[in-house]
Each structure stands twice: as structure tokens, then as C-alpha cells.
Amino acid sequence: xxxxxxxxxxxxxxxxxxxxxxxxxxxxxxxxxxxxxxxxxxxxxxxxxxxxxxxxxxxxxxxxxxxxxxxxxxxxxxxxxxxxxxxxxxxxxxxxxxxxxxxxxxxxxxxxxxxxxxxxxxxxxxxxxxxxxxxxxxxxxxxxxxxxxxxxxxxxxxxxxxxxxxxxxxxxxxxxxxxxxxxxxxxxxxxxxxxxxxxxxxxxxxxxxxxxxxxxxxxxxxxxxxxxxxxxxxxxxxxxxxxxxxxxxxxxxxxxxxxxxxxxxxxxxxxxx
Numbered sequence: 482x483x484x485x486x487x488x489x490x491x492x493x494x495x496x497x498x499x500x501x502x503x504x505x506x507x508x509x510x511x512x513x514x515x516x517x518x519x520x521x522x523x524x525x526x527x528x529x530x531x532x533x534x535x536x537x538x539x540x541x542x543x544x545x546x547x548x549x550x551x552x553x554x555x556x557x558x559x560x561x562x563x564x565x566x567x568x569x570x571x572x573x574x575x576x577x578x579x580x581x582x583x584x585x586x587x588x589x590x591x592x593x594x595x596x597x598x599x600x601x602x603x604x605x606x607x608x609x610x611x612x613x614x615x616x617x618x619x620x621x622x623x624x625x626x627x628x629x630x631x632x633x634x635x636x637x638x639x640x641x642x643x644x645x646x647x648x649x650x651x652x653x654x655x656x657x658x659x660x661x662x663x664x665x666x667x668x669x670x671x672x673x674x675x676x677x678x679x680x681x682x683x684x685x686x687x688x689x690x691x692x693x694x695x696x697x698x699x700x701x702x703x704x705x706x707x708x709x710x711x712x713x714x715x716x717x718x719x720x721x722x723x724x725x726x727x728x729x730x731x732x733x734x735x736x737x738x739x740x741x742x743x744x745x746x747x748x749x750x751x752x753x754x
Contacts, residue, residue: 484638486534487511490559492519492541492552494693494712497603497619498571502540504624505569505599508631511536517559519552520693530559536638537561537593539584540569542603544710545667546578546656548587551694551710556587566593567634573605574615575741581652581751595650596637598751599630605738606713607672609726612735614742626748637752650753668711671734673727675716677702681723688715688724 489506493499506514515534519525539556541548548556566588570580577600588595601623605614619627677688682702689697692715696708704715716724728734 484509484511484535484565484635486513486515486536488515488517488532488534488537490517490519490537490539490556492549492693494520494542494691494710494714495604495606495717496714498540498542498569500619500624501569501571501601501603501627502538504619504627505540505567505631506538508628508633509536509538509635510631519555522551522694525552525555526558528558530555532559532561532564532591532593535564537564537566537588538569539566539588540571541580541584542712543570543572543577543580545665546576546580548580548583549710550665557590559591561588561592564593565596565638568595568598570598570600571603571619572600573608574602574618574746575605576657577654578656579654582654585650585652589649596753597630597634598650598652599627599748601627601748602746604717605742606668606711607726607728607734607738608742609716611728611731612738612742614738615746623748630748630750633750633752648753650751652751666711669706669709671729672711672713673729674704674706674709675713675724675726676704678723678725681721683721683723685720687718687720691715691718 568584570577581598585595602615602618604618608614608616689699694708696705713726716726
């Protein structure tokens with residue numbers, strides 16, 4: 482089988498997941514690729530989305546070892562018609578937990594046949610001047626591996642015709658003890674709202690545009706803490722460094738991040754075709 486059309490489903494506030502998926506799709510060599518970008522709250526919908534293309538690629542960042550809760554309802558509304566699906570999780574060098582398993586359940590329930598999955602590393606959303614964890618990732622080596630993953634899937638599709646006999650993909654993953662103990666949205670317990678320093682701010686509005694939850698008021702640039710995901714896209718995209726990531730429990734958080742970031746983790750790949 483050769484896939485001629487495809488659908489990319491993505492959530493990527495800081496752009497790391499988007500980089501990986503575009504590199505993967507360049508290796509897959511599908512020119513007609515439809516993109517369903519769920520990154521902004523206005524694009525999250527409860528309407529059923531029917532995928533008709535030959536193959537679907539779902540890419541999600543890892544939040545607290547899981548799929549971001551904000552996109553779950555929308556993902557469950559996407560429906561397929563037996564097409565092949567590739568799943569990609571992007572995490573900040575700590576762990577992807579149950580993200581791939583969650584994606585596999587969602588994709589299977591949607592009617593897709595999951596043929597492969599992968600985990601990649603992106604710069605951790607908490608990475609700052611005090612602790613750099615997976616800084617600059619995905620780097621050139623990560624993107625090269627993503628392209629090669631796409632090429633591998635393309636070649637495997639060419640050599641496979643009977644997808645009905647494909648067995649369920651066996652994916653690793655579990656929630657570590659800390660993730661099980663902490664409440665949802667625990668990032669709020671460890672970080673403060675990234676308030677703006679008006680002495681540095683140029684009023685360009687970039688932070689307002691990139692916020693996936695529309696949590697930043699356009700005129701005052703004040704952040705609605707209840708809406709904030711702590712993705713820190715507003716910090717990463719600010720060219721004037723007018724916003725910072727500030728930890729509430731600095732000693733504990735920086736110590737854990739430095740330990741986790743000490744060893745460079747590499748992408749993992751899983752196939753059943």
C-alpha cells in the first residue's frame with residue numbers, strides 16, 4: 482500500500498511537537514497532508530471530525546506523563562474508517578508515561594489501525610536559565626531520526642497490504658509514583674504565573690497570540706491563572722525576555738529537573754507492520 486493523502490493531528494503550544502511531526506511527514510513523502518491543529522482553544526471543538534485520508538499522524542506533547550487534558554474531548558470526537566495511524570509523543574526528557582497508550586486507545590476507538598508509534602524529546606516547558614533540560618531539542622539529530630522514521634513507515638506500507646491481520650501494537654508506559662500522587666494540573670503547584678515585566682515588554686502581542694488557552698488579556702497582558710496550562714509558550718516566544726519561568730519550590734524542582742536532564746534520552750520506535 483502507498484499512502485497518497487494524510488491527516489496530521491497536532492497540539493503544540495511551544496512548537497516542539499510540530500517540528501517533529503513535520504520532519505516525520507517529510508520522510509513519509511505525502512504532498513497532500515491535511516493539518517488539524519488543536520493548539521488554540523478556538524480550534525478545540527466537540528463536533529465530530531471525520532478523517533477520510535489514507536493515513537493519520539497524531540502528535541501530542543506530554544503533560545505530567547499524559548496527553549494534555551484540554552485536548553482529550555476533541556481527540557475522542559475524531560473518527561476514522563479503518564485507516565492506518567502513527568502515534569507520536571514528545572516529552573521533556575523525563576518520561577512519556579502513558580501518553581502513547583492513551584493515544585492508542587483513542588485511535589483504536591476512533592476506528593484507526595495503529596501501525597507504529599514513537600516517542601521524541603523536546604525542550605522541557607520548565608527549562609529556563611536556572612536549569613536547562615533538553616535545551617534546544619528537538620535538535621538536528623532528533624529531526625533526522627524523525628525523517629528516517631517517516632521513511633521507514635513509507636517503506637513498510639509499500640510492503641504491507643493485509644492490515645486486517647495486524648495485531649494490536651504493544652506499547653510500554655506507566656505512570657511513575659509521583660505522577661500518581663500529584664493532582665491534575667500540578668504544574669501550578671511548582672510554578673508561578675509568568676507575569677510580564679512591563680519595563681522590558683514591547684507590547685508586540687506575541688504572548689497573546691501564542692497562548693493556547695487565550696489566558697492572556699490583550700490590553701493588560703494579565704494572565705488568567707485558572708486558564709493557564711503552564712506550557713510557557715508566552716515565555717519561550719517573547720523576544721524581549723519580558724516573562725520568566727519562576728518556580729514556587731525552587732530547590733526541589735531544580736534538583737529534580739537537573740537529575741532528570743543529566744542524561745540525554747533518545748527517541749524510541751515501535752512497529753507492528
